[in-house]
Amino acid sequence: MQEKPLCIRVGHLLPYSMSDSNTTDFTNPSTFILLGIPGLEATHLWISIPFCAMYAIAVLGNFTILFIVKREPSLHEPMFYFLCMLAITDLVMSTSTLPKMLSIFWLNSREISFSACLTQMYFIHCFSEMESGILVAMAFDRYMAICNPLRYSMTLTNSVVAKIGLAVVLRNGILALPYPFLARQWPYCRTNIIPHSYCVHIAVVKLACGDIRISSYYGLFDLFSVIGMDVFLIAVSYTLILRAIFHLPTKNARLKTFGTCISHLCAISALYIPDFFSSFTQRFGQNVPLHLRVLIATVYLLVPPVLHPIIYGLRTKQIRGRLLQLFSRKET
Structure with a gap:
């Protein structure tokens, strides 16, 4: 009769070697090995170039947003406060993964x-979902500005904005806690090699030799309850917004009002489309090549931090004007 593999709690490190990483007597490791993008190891150096460029753009762009909003008193409004929250979230999410990823590649x-x-793992899930919560807050801001403009300043006071930000942080900070706690409790007796470029929850728990259905179910629950609810609230907000826009008397007024939502709609697309695609390919894309799944999940973490400052920098008149002022001063 075949012996069952020995599984103990985390805390002991076995010397790592590729030859014994898949043996059945492997015990729980105190370190994991990240492979980067499996199957594309020979091209890691070339892959790192666009990733490094995207990270530099994300850091520079989001810090620029924070700097401009802080320096310009006319931008001290709810919409730009939410934009600063989004920039901070983007910075934390990209910085929690890219430096380690680049160290693998280089x-x-x-x-x-x-x-x-x-x-x-905690930071990835916490801050990616925090972005979703901030986009809901920004949808509410657009709803108030378009549907209830006379009550906008009375409703979205600095105190209310701070409470909304705190609620987003607490919600996602608490809901992301089960990910590392569930991952810690499983026994790992197969291998310490993670076929990924960062410690995403599903890739880690798949290495466990126990029943990980709780982790899988919680991941799906979190995806549909948090992201699903956020998408629903955004959809309701934009249904009311579009109804208000269609009641405007002229075509120019409708286009001008809808134009104030374009940046937010682009930011929503930049987050949710890659998020859903990455989540479902990780869980149900067994027929998708592993290197493609990992590449999609890796790019997903960089797309929102890169695109958000570009979208708002180009589409928001106040930020664009302030940027032009800064560059014109340097030239003179």
Whole structure:
């Protein structure tokens, strides 16, 4: 009769080697090995170039948004406060993954401690969903500005904006906690090699030798309850917004009013489309090549942080004007 593999709690490190990583007597590791993008190791250096460029754009763009809003008193309004929250979230989400990813691509530094892996997992899920919550707040801002303009300043006071921001942080901070706690409790007795470029929840728990259905079910519950609810609230907001726009008397008024929502709609698309595609390919895309699934999940983390400052920088008149002023001063 075949012996069952020995599984103990995390805390002991076995010396890593590719030859024994899949043996049945493997015990729980204190470090994991991130492969980067499996199957594309030979091109890691080339892949790192666009990733590094995108990270630089994300950091520079989001810091620019924060700098301009802080320096310009006319931008101290609810919409721009929410935009600053979005910029901070983008910075944290990209910085929690890209530096380690680039160290894999450039230095072949693949090891990550179990605690660091769980911490990265928490930050990824917490801040990606925090972005969704902030987009809901921004949809409410657009609803108030278009449907109830006379009550806008009385409703969205600084105190209310701060409470909304706090609610978003608490909601997603709490709901992301089960991910690392569930991942910590499973026994790992197969391998410590994560076929991914960062510690995403589903890729880590798939290495466990126990029944991980609770982790899988919670991931789906979180996806549909948090992201699903946020998408529903945004859809309701824009249904009311569109109804108000269609009641405007002239075509120019309708186009001008709808134009104030374009930036927000682009930001929504930049987050939700890659998010849903990545989540479902990770869980149900067994026929999709592994390297393509990992590449999609990796790009997903960079798309919103890169596109959000570009979208709002180009589409928002106040930010664009302030940027032009800064560059014109430098030239003179």
